[in-house]
Amino acid sequence: MLDPLRNWLLGLMTSALQGFDSMLADASSVLTGGLGEWSSVAALSSTLRPFCYTIIGICLLIEIAQVASKVDIIKWEHGLKLCVKMVLAKVCIDIAPTFLKACYAQAQDWITGLSSGGSTLGNTTVNYLTPLVQNVSGFGNILGMFLSTFIVLMAIKICGLMVQVIAYGRMFELYVYLVVSPLPCAFMPLGNGDGGGVSRITSKFFKSFIAVCLQGVMMIIVIRIFDVVMGNAILTTLGAAAGNADANAAITDLIYTMLLGAIALVMAVVKSGSWAKGILDAM
Numbered sequence: 001m002l003d004p005l006r007n008w009l010l011g012l013m014t015s016a017l018q019g020f021d022s023m024l025a026d027a028s029s030v031l032t033g034g035l036g037e038w039s040s041v042a043a044l045s046s047t048l049r050p051f052c053y054t055i056i057g058i059c060l061l062i063e064i065a066q067v068a069s070k071v072d073i074i075k076w077e078h079g080l081k082l083c084v085k086m087v088l089a090k091v092c093i094d095i096a097p098t099f100l101k102a103c104y105a106q107a108q109d110w111i112t113g114l115s116s117g118g119s120t121l122g123n124t125t126v127n128y129l130t131p132l133v134q135n136v137s138g139f140g141n142i143l144g145m146f147l148s149t150f151i152v153l154m155a156i157k158i159c160g161l162m163v164q165v166i167a168y169g170r171m172f173e174l175y176v177y178l179v180v181s182p183l184p185c186a187f188m189p190l191g192n193g194d195g196g197g198v199s200r201i202t203s204k205f206f207k208s209f210i211a212v213c214l215q216g217v218m219m220i221i222v223i224r225i226f227d228v229v230m231g232n233a234i235l236t237t238l239g240a241a242a243g244n245a246d247a248n249a250a251i252t253d254l255i256y257t258m259l260l261g262a263i264a265l266v267m268a269v270v271k272s273g274s275w276a277k278g279i280l281d282a283m
Contacts, residue, residue, distance in 0.1 A: 005142050010133045012146070013255075016153035017122035017129075020262065023160030024223060025118030027167035031216045032115045034108065035174060042097040044179045049093060052186035056089045059189040059199070082189065089188035092202070096181040100209055104174065107213035114220045119227045122156075125234060125258055132254070135247040145248055152259050159262035163223075163269050170215055170273075177209045207282035214279065218272040222265065230261035 035041075063082055136142055184205035237257045276282075 005139065006133060006136065009142060009146050009149075010130060012150070013129055013133070013153060014126050016157045017126050017258065019122075019157050020160035021119055021122035023157075023164040027164045028115050028118040028220065028223060030164075030167040030171055031220055032108070032112050035104065035171065037175070038101060038178070041175045041178050045097065045182050048180070048182045052093055052182040053090070055183070055186035056086060056189060059089075059187055060086055063189050085189045089186060092185040092188055093182045096185050097178060099206075100178055100181060103210050104213050107210075107217055110217045111220050114217065114224065116224055116227070119223060121227055121230055121234070121258070121261070124231070125254060128234070129251060129254060132247045132251050136251070141248060145251060148252060149255050152255050156255075156259050156262045159259075159266045162266050163219075166269050167219065170212060170219075173212050174209075177205075177212065181205070181209075204282060207280045208277065211276040211280045211282045212273070214276040215273045218275055219269055222268040222272060226261060226265045226268075230258070230265075233257055233261065 060082060063085075133145075136145055184199075184201050187199040187201040190199040190201070234254065234257055237253050
Protein backbone atom coordinates (compact mmCIF):
# COMPACT_ATOMS: atom_id res chain seq x y z
CA MET A 1 0.00 0.00 0.00
CA LEU A 2 2.79 2.38 0.90
CA ASP A 3 4.94 1.77 -2.17
CA PRO A 4 2.24 2.69 -4.72
CA LEU A 5 1.41 5.82 -2.70
CA ARG A 6 5.08 6.74 -2.42
CA ASN A 7 5.60 6.17 -6.15
CA TRP A 8 2.55 8.27 -6.92
CA LEU A 9 3.92 11.13 -4.81
CA LEU A 10 7.31 10.83 -6.48
CA GLY A 11 5.60 10.81 -9.90
CA LEU A 12 3.78 14.01 -9.01
CA MET A 13 7.04 15.69 -8.01
CA THR A 14 8.74 14.46 -11.16
CA SER A 15 5.92 15.69 -13.38
CA ALA A 16 5.90 19.16 -11.81
CA LEU A 17 9.66 19.73 -11.67
CA GLN A 18 10.60 18.16 -14.98
CA GLY A 19 7.58 19.90 -16.52
CA PHE A 20 9.03 23.17 -15.24
CA ASP A 21 12.31 22.36 -17.00
CA SER A 22 10.45 21.45 -20.18
CA MET A 23 8.57 24.75 -20.22
CA LEU A 24 11.77 26.74 -19.72
CA ALA A 25 13.39 24.77 -22.53
CA ASP A 26 10.44 25.57 -24.79
CA ALA A 27 10.64 29.24 -23.83
CA SER A 28 14.35 29.26 -24.67
CA SER A 29 13.59 27.56 -27.99
CA VAL A 30 11.05 30.28 -28.84
CA LEU A 31 13.54 33.01 -27.93
CA THR A 32 16.39 31.47 -29.94
CA GLY A 33 14.25 30.40 -32.90
CA GLY A 34 13.77 32.55 -35.95
CA LEU A 35 10.51 34.19 -36.94
CA GLY A 36 9.63 31.77 -39.70
CA GLU A 37 6.48 33.64 -40.69
CA TRP A 38 8.28 36.97 -41.05
CA SER A 39 7.68 37.33 -44.81
CA SER A 40 4.02 36.38 -44.55
CA VAL A 41 3.43 38.81 -41.69
CA ALA A 42 5.40 41.57 -43.45
CA ALA A 43 3.06 41.21 -46.42
CA LEU A 44 0.17 42.23 -44.16
CA SER A 45 1.76 45.63 -43.60
CA SER A 46 1.34 46.48 -47.29
CA THR A 47 -2.41 46.91 -46.72
CA LEU A 48 -1.64 49.93 -44.51
CA ARG A 49 0.56 51.74 -47.01
CA PRO A 50 -2.14 53.62 -49.00
CA PHE A 51 -3.54 55.02 -45.77
CA CYS A 52 -0.04 55.86 -44.55
CA TYR A 53 0.72 57.86 -47.71
CA THR A 54 -2.36 59.94 -46.92
CA ILE A 55 -1.04 60.52 -43.41
CA ILE A 56 2.26 61.74 -44.85
CA GLY A 57 0.37 64.38 -46.83
CA ILE A 58 -1.65 65.46 -43.78
CA CYS A 59 1.49 65.66 -41.63
CA LEU A 60 3.16 67.74 -44.33
CA LEU A 61 0.26 70.22 -44.32
CA ILE A 62 0.36 70.42 -40.52
CA GLU A 63 4.09 71.09 -40.59
CA ILE A 64 3.65 73.82 -43.21
CA ALA A 65 0.97 75.44 -41.05
CA GLN A 66 3.25 75.34 -38.01
CA VAL A 67 6.13 76.88 -39.95
CA ALA A 68 3.83 79.61 -41.34
CA SER A 69 2.66 80.49 -37.83
CA LYS A 70 6.26 81.03 -36.68
CA VAL A 71 7.76 82.96 -39.60
CA ASP A 72 6.54 85.84 -41.72
CA ILE A 73 7.88 84.40 -44.95
CA ILE A 74 8.35 80.72 -45.76
CA LYS A 75 11.82 80.45 -47.27
CA TRP A 76 13.07 77.86 -49.68
CA GLU A 77 15.05 76.23 -46.87
CA HIS A 78 11.82 75.41 -45.10
CA GLY A 79 10.38 73.88 -48.25
CA LEU A 80 13.52 71.84 -48.83
CA LYS A 81 13.41 70.44 -45.29
CA LEU A 82 9.76 69.49 -45.68
CA CYS A 83 10.37 67.82 -49.06
CA VAL A 84 13.31 65.87 -47.68
CA LYS A 85 11.27 64.68 -44.72
CA MET A 86 8.40 63.64 -46.98
CA VAL A 87 10.79 61.58 -49.13
CA LEU A 88 12.40 60.07 -46.02
CA ALA A 89 8.97 59.12 -44.69
CA LYS A 90 8.19 57.29 -47.93
CA VAL A 91 11.56 55.52 -47.88
CA CYS A 92 11.13 54.68 -44.18
CA ILE A 93 7.79 53.01 -44.89
CA ASP A 94 9.35 50.93 -47.66
CA ILE A 95 12.46 49.80 -45.77
CA ALA A 96 10.98 49.52 -42.26
CA PRO A 97 10.48 45.71 -42.44
CA THR A 98 14.07 45.23 -43.59
CA PHE A 99 15.44 47.46 -40.82
CA LEU A 100 13.32 45.73 -38.18
CA LYS A 101 14.48 42.32 -39.40
CA ALA A 102 18.10 43.46 -39.15
CA CYS A 103 17.54 44.60 -35.55
CA TYR A 104 15.91 41.28 -34.70
CA ALA A 105 18.73 39.30 -36.36
CA GLN A 106 21.33 41.10 -34.24
CA ALA A 107 19.41 40.41 -31.04
CA GLN A 108 18.99 36.81 -32.16
CA ASP A 109 22.76 36.40 -32.46
CA TRP A 110 23.17 37.60 -28.87
CA ILE A 111 20.39 35.33 -27.62
CA THR A 112 21.83 32.28 -29.40
CA GLY A 113 25.26 32.98 -27.93
CA LEU A 114 23.87 33.27 -24.40
CA SER A 115 21.36 30.42 -24.51
CA SER A 116 22.08 27.13 -22.77
CA GLY A 117 18.85 25.46 -23.90
CA GLY A 118 16.81 26.19 -20.77
CA SER A 119 17.27 24.84 -17.24
CA THR A 120 17.98 21.40 -15.80
CA LEU A 121 17.37 22.46 -12.22
CA GLY A 122 14.02 20.68 -11.96
CA ASN A 123 15.50 17.37 -13.03
CA THR A 124 18.42 17.87 -10.64
CA THR A 125 15.99 18.53 -7.81
CA VAL A 126 14.07 15.34 -8.65
CA ASN A 127 17.31 13.36 -8.41
CA TYR A 128 17.87 14.74 -4.91
CA LEU A 129 14.24 14.20 -3.91
CA THR A 130 13.99 10.55 -4.99
CA PRO A 131 16.06 9.02 -2.14
CA LEU A 132 14.46 11.41 0.36
CA VAL A 133 10.95 10.32 -0.65
CA GLN A 134 12.02 6.67 -0.38
CA ASN A 135 12.98 7.34 3.24
CA VAL A 136 9.49 8.61 4.14
CA SER A 137 7.64 5.87 5.98
CA GLY A 138 4.10 5.58 7.23
CA PHE A 139 0.83 6.22 5.43
CA GLY A 140 0.15 9.36 7.45
CA ASN A 141 3.57 10.85 6.67
CA ILE A 142 3.24 10.22 2.95
CA LEU A 143 -0.30 11.62 2.89
CA GLY A 144 0.84 14.65 4.87
CA MET A 145 3.73 15.13 2.44
CA PHE A 146 1.27 15.09 -0.46
CA LEU A 147 -1.01 17.66 1.19
CA SER A 148 1.88 19.98 2.05
CA THR A 149 3.57 19.85 -1.35
CA PHE A 150 0.75 19.53 -3.90
CA ILE A 151 -0.07 23.25 -4.15
CA VAL A 152 3.64 24.16 -4.10
CA LEU A 153 4.41 21.76 -6.94
CA MET A 154 1.50 23.09 -9.00
CA ALA A 155 2.71 26.66 -8.34
CA ILE A 156 6.18 25.73 -9.64
CA LYS A 157 4.65 24.29 -12.81
CA ILE A 158 2.48 27.40 -13.27
CA CYS A 159 5.60 29.57 -12.96
CA GLY A 160 7.17 27.61 -15.81
CA LEU A 161 3.98 28.08 -17.85
CA MET A 162 4.07 31.84 -17.24
CA VAL A 163 7.64 32.10 -18.52
CA GLN A 164 6.62 30.10 -21.59
CA VAL A 165 3.61 32.37 -22.22
CA ILE A 166 5.74 35.52 -21.93
CA ALA A 167 8.21 34.10 -24.47
CA TYR A 168 5.39 33.42 -26.94
CA GLY A 169 3.88 36.81 -26.16
CA ARG A 170 7.15 38.50 -27.13
CA MET A 171 7.06 36.71 -30.47
CA PHE A 172 3.51 37.95 -31.15
CA GLU A 173 4.55 41.47 -30.09
CA LEU A 174 7.37 41.44 -32.64
CA TYR A 175 4.93 40.38 -35.37
CA VAL A 176 2.47 43.13 -34.41
CA TYR A 177 5.22 45.76 -34.54
CA LEU A 178 6.14 44.51 -37.99
CA VAL A 179 2.59 44.73 -39.33
CA VAL A 180 1.95 48.28 -38.07
CA SER A 181 5.44 49.60 -38.89
CA PRO A 182 4.27 51.78 -41.85
CA LEU A 183 1.94 53.75 -39.57
CA PRO A 184 4.49 55.37 -37.19
CA CYS A 185 6.85 55.89 -40.14
CA ALA A 186 4.17 57.97 -41.86
CA PHE A 187 4.28 60.52 -39.03
CA MET A 188 7.96 61.30 -39.66
CA PRO A 189 7.28 64.76 -41.28
CA LEU A 190 5.93 66.06 -37.97
CA GLY A 191 8.97 67.82 -36.52
CA ASN A 192 9.72 70.76 -34.27
CA GLY A 193 7.54 73.26 -36.14
CA ASP A 194 10.26 75.03 -38.12
CA GLY A 195 10.66 72.38 -40.80
CA GLY A 196 13.40 70.47 -38.98
CA GLY A 197 13.43 67.42 -36.76
CA VAL A 198 11.45 64.22 -37.07
CA SER A 199 8.38 62.97 -35.27
CA ARG A 200 8.75 61.57 -31.77
CA ILE A 201 6.20 58.93 -32.76
CA THR A 202 8.57 57.48 -35.35
CA SER A 203 11.66 57.48 -33.13
CA LYS A 204 9.77 56.01 -30.18
CA PHE A 205 8.39 53.21 -32.38
CA PHE A 206 11.86 52.07 -33.41
CA LYS A 207 13.10 52.34 -29.82
CA SER A 208 10.17 50.23 -28.64
CA PHE A 209 10.81 47.53 -31.24
CA ILE A 210 14.51 47.37 -30.38
CA ALA A 211 13.52 47.16 -26.71
CA VAL A 212 11.35 44.10 -27.43
CA CYS A 213 14.31 42.51 -29.22
CA LEU A 214 16.52 43.32 -26.21
CA GLN A 215 13.88 41.85 -23.91
CA GLY A 216 14.63 38.41 -25.37
CA VAL A 217 18.32 38.86 -24.54
CA MET A 218 17.46 39.75 -20.96
CA MET A 219 15.07 36.81 -20.61
CA ILE A 220 17.83 34.39 -21.64
CA ILE A 221 20.22 36.05 -19.18
CA VAL A 222 17.63 35.74 -16.41
CA ILE A 223 17.12 32.02 -17.11
CA ARG A 224 20.89 31.44 -17.04
CA ILE A 225 21.20 33.34 -13.74
CA PHE A 226 18.27 31.39 -12.29
CA ASP A 227 19.97 28.07 -13.07
CA VAL A 228 23.21 29.16 -11.38
CA VAL A 229 21.81 30.97 -8.33
CA MET A 230 19.06 28.49 -7.49
CA GLY A 231 21.41 25.57 -8.10
CA ASN A 232 23.64 26.94 -5.36
CA ALA A 233 20.62 27.60 -3.13
CA ILE A 234 19.43 23.99 -3.50
CA LEU A 235 22.90 22.66 -2.68
CA THR A 236 22.93 24.88 0.41
CA THR A 237 19.50 23.55 1.43
CA LEU A 238 20.70 19.98 0.99
CA GLY A 239 23.79 20.70 3.05
CA ALA A 240 21.64 22.09 5.85
CA ALA A 241 19.35 19.05 5.67
CA ALA A 242 22.22 16.55 5.64
CA GLY A 243 22.26 16.26 9.41
CA ASN A 244 18.48 16.27 9.67
CA ALA A 245 16.95 12.81 10.09
CA ASP A 246 13.47 14.12 9.21
CA ALA A 247 13.04 13.39 5.48
CA ASN A 248 9.73 15.30 5.46
CA ALA A 249 11.43 18.51 6.54
CA ALA A 250 14.22 18.07 4.00
CA ILE A 251 11.75 17.49 1.15
CA THR A 252 9.64 20.49 2.17
CA ASP A 253 12.68 22.78 2.41
CA LEU A 254 13.91 21.65 -1.00
CA ILE A 255 10.57 22.15 -2.75
CA TYR A 256 9.95 25.54 -1.15
CA THR A 257 13.43 26.65 -2.20
CA MET A 258 12.56 25.65 -5.76
CA LEU A 259 9.29 27.61 -5.51
CA LEU A 260 11.17 30.66 -4.28
CA GLY A 261 13.44 30.52 -7.31
CA ALA A 262 10.55 29.94 -9.72
CA ILE A 263 8.65 32.97 -8.41
CA ALA A 264 11.78 35.14 -8.60
CA LEU A 265 12.34 33.92 -12.17
CA VAL A 266 8.81 34.87 -13.23
CA MET A 267 9.12 38.32 -11.64
CA ALA A 268 12.43 38.93 -13.40
CA VAL A 269 11.08 37.73 -16.76
CA VAL A 270 8.02 39.98 -16.39
CA LYS A 271 10.27 42.95 -15.59
CA SER A 272 12.66 42.25 -18.46
CA GLY A 273 10.45 44.22 -20.86
CA SER A 274 10.45 47.37 -18.72
CA TRP A 275 14.21 46.96 -18.10
CA ALA A 276 14.85 46.91 -21.85
CA LYS A 277 12.62 49.94 -22.44
CA GLY A 278 14.28 51.80 -19.58
CA ILE A 279 17.73 51.22 -21.08
CA LEU A 280 16.61 52.60 -24.45
CA ASP A 281 14.39 55.35 -22.97
CA ALA A 282 11.41 53.84 -24.80
CA MET A 283 8.96 54.10 -21.90
